[in-house]
Amino acid sequence: MNKTELLVIGAGPAGCSAAIYAVRAGVQTVIAGGAMPGGQLLQTSEIENYAGFVDPVGGFDLMDRMHKQCKRLGVEILSDEVSSIEGEKSPYTVTMASGTQYEAHAIVIAAGAKARWLGLEGEDKYKGHGLSACATCDGFFMRGKEVCIVGGGNTAFEDALFLAQFCTKVNLIHRRDAFRADQVTVDQAKANPKINLVLNSVVEEILGEDSVEGVKVKNVKTGEISQIPCSGLFVAVGAVPQTEFLKNSLVALADNGLVLADERTHTTLPGIFAAGDCADKYYRQAIIAAGSGAKAGIEAAAFVNLHRK
Numbered sequence: 001m002n003k004t005e006l007l008v009i010g011a012g013p014a015g016c017s018a019a020i021y022a023v024r025a026g027v028q029t030v031i032a033g034g035a036m037p038g039g040q041l042l043q044t045s046e047i048e049n050y051a052g053f054v055d056p057v058g059g060f061d062l063m064d065r066m067h068k069q070c071k072r073l074g075v076e077i078l079s080d081e082v083s084s085i086e087g088e089k090s091p092y093t094v095t096m097a098s099g100t101q102y103e104a105h106a107i108v109i110a111a112g113a114k115a116r117w118l119g120l121e122g123e124d125k126y127k128g129h130g131l132s133a134c135a136t137c138d139g140f141f142m143r144g145k146e147v148c149i150v151g152g153g154n155t156a157f158e159d160a161l162f163l164a165q166f167c168t169k170v171n172l173i174h175r176r177d178a179f180r181a182d183q184v185t186v187d188q189a190k191a192n193p194k195i196n197l198v199l200n201s202v203v204e205e206i207l208g209e210d211s212v213e214g215v216k217v218k219n220v221k222t223g224e225i226s227q228i229p230c231s232g233l234f235v236a237v238g239a240v241p242q243t244e245f246l247k248n249s250l251v252a253l254a255d256n257g258l259v260l261a262d263e264r265t266h267t268t269l270p271g272i273f274a275a276g277d278c279a280d281k282y283y284r285q286a287i288i289a290a291g292s293g294a295k296a297g298i299e300a301a302a303f304v305n306l307h308r309k
């Protein structure tokens with residue numbers, strides 16, 4: 001069995017910040033970052049609201065910097081996914097997808113969130129065939145084509161602006177006529193001649209034989225059904241916390257899957273802390289994930305240092 005004083009689950013801004021604070025407090029720290037460490041920012045093209053960057057920074061670039069910073073400070077980053085946590089008090093046993101096990105005195109859960117899908121019938125068949133939850137990753141394949149995007153938050157609007165750079169037309173379909181996205185981003189989209197807002201509308205069906213060829217849309221106010229031909233459908237309707245691996249553990253989760261943690265990031269188990277999008281009901285911002293990760297790192301280091309034999 002491998003041993004570590006602190007195991008951080010997740011290598012996004014929350015996990016990296018937790019690790020940076022803990023390792024600088026003298027705590028031996030390992031991050032289990034999943035198959036591709038970095039979290040949601042790896043799929044974010046440009047970040048303009050992370051303080052300290054005068055010009056927009058790419059999500060991949062920001063995570064690369066954080067990982068290098070962690071490694072320079074002595075944090076080990078594993079490309080392995082945690083499948084379970086066992087125990088009711090420290091030390092805990094953490095099992096990875098590879099079968100590797102760690103005994104950890106403290107744990108920071110910073111596993112982030114993943115895309116929510118629409119839940120339409122036959123949705124799975126179109127995934128990778130024109131249906132995507134990541135415009136940054138798959139938008140390239142839609143060059144010169146008409147696409148649709150669903151959602152009214154920052155992700156949908158930013159993705160629409162991104163896609164409009166190389167698609168012929170972007171239909172942004174939103175179930176209301178008010179938006180969660182920042183006004184400045186909404187204004188940019190409204191001013192873009194390639195972006196068509198389809199409001200008070202929901203996608204009822206994806207059309208196409210083997211790949212997306214269009215969507216059937218219902219206006220929820222008038223009941224009117226229409227079809228929009230498109231080669232790509234991008235879904236940007238929020239995220240769900242990545243906490244399935246905790247279902248058989250004693251760490252308490254809310255009904256929506258978020259880890260229950262107090263304002264000092266303590267979960268219901270001693271020595272287990274939670275930070276970032278897997279525990280955040282409201283903000284889901286990189287800088288807030290980083291801040292809560294720092295809190296978790298401080299708390300975890302205090303726990304380890306207090307209980308160190």
Ligand code: NAP
Nearest residue numbers: 049118151152153154155156175176180236237238283284
């Ligand atoms: P979000 O803010 O939760 O927005 C999700 C959108 O999807 C909402 O407009 C929601 O509609 C809609 N929606 C949810 N479920 C739906 C369904 N089943 N069918 C149709 N529509 C559905 O998610 P997000 O845009 O991914 O953003 C997540 C967080 O990250 C937010 O805090 C956001 O500000 C942040 N973010 C920030 C930036 C940035 O600052 N640069 C960039 C990206 C994301 P309703 O509005 O009707 O509920």
